[in-house]
Amino acid sequence: MAKKAKQARKTGNTPRRVRPVRWLLRQCLRIGGLAVGLILAMVVVYAGLNPPTTHTIWSEGRRLGGVDRSWVEIDRVAPVMLRSVVAAEDANFCNHWGFDMSAIRAAIADGAARGGSTISQQVVKNVYLWQDRSWLRKLLEAGMTPLVEAVWSKRRILEVYLNVAEFDEGVFGVEAxxxxxxxxxxxxxxxxxxxxxxxxxxxxKRRDAANPTAAVSRRARSIQDGAATIAADGRAACFEN
Known part of the structure; x- marks a missing residue:
């Protein structure tokens, strides 16, 4: 046996030792690299291609037997609608890179009673992910949001948002x-x-734009004032022609 082992070393046929930890690390790096590449490809594709559906639209379509939705280009949406959505959901939309730290701090101070998500985060959640509040979803959202901000224009982010947002049960997008x-x-x-x-x-699902409650009507007046404000102070410049 010793003679055979010696001959194997001489001929270069020494059996390779398997290192499980190194092999596992190599596989993890390979899978991680493929995952990052896939995510980047998905972000790049939707920078120009309109998402055909989302998980929420698909699931609501199954539950309701169909949804009301029709894609509309942003050039065919009244500019005041763009400003109103930004004023309502993300007043600092033009000034952040995907995360509004002041809104996050305010949400923490309020005990998470209010939301701190930007429009960019909502687009990532709606287009690529799902609605459940899991740590995995939050982690993916945190990783993908800066990528979307880096690859898409602010105007594109807003266009996609307006076309996938739910405005009533089964009614998706500003056109519908x-x-x-x-x-x-x-x-x-x-x-x-x-x-x-x-x-x-x-x-x-609980608010009606055509027959608003007093609270919704007050909220709308505040949004209307906010839309005029961001138009005047330049905070709409990143998404207007």
Missing amino acids: AARHYFDTGPDRLTARQAALLAAVLPSP
Whole structure:
């Protein structure tokens, strides 16, 4: 046996030792690299290609037997609608890289009673992920949001958001919402109508833009004022032509 082992060493046929830890680390790095590449590819693709559906739209379609949705280019949406959504959901949209730290700190100070998610984070969650509040989803959202901000323009982020957001049960996107609530096109929305649509976004299944409660109506007036403010102070510059 010793003679055979000696001959094997001489001929270069010494059996390789298997190192499980090193092999496992190599496999993890390979899988991690593939995952990062896949995520980056998905972000790049949707920078120009409109998402055909989302997990939420798909699941609601199955539950309801169909949804009301029609994609509309951002150039065919009234500018006041863009400003209203930003004023309502993410007033510092033009000034952050995906995370609004002041909003996050305010949410923590309020004991998480209010949301701190930016429009960019909501787009990542709606387009690529799911709605459950799990640590895995939050981790993926935190990793993908800066990528979307780096690859997409702010105007593109807002365009996708307006087309995948839910405005009523089974009603997705501003095109369907404008016709559903006001029997008009998204390009003809008034400042009041745009503010009302933006006001229902946090709770689309419980709020009605066409027949708003007193609270929703007050919220809409605040949003309308906010939209005028961000137009005047330049905070709408990143998404307006």
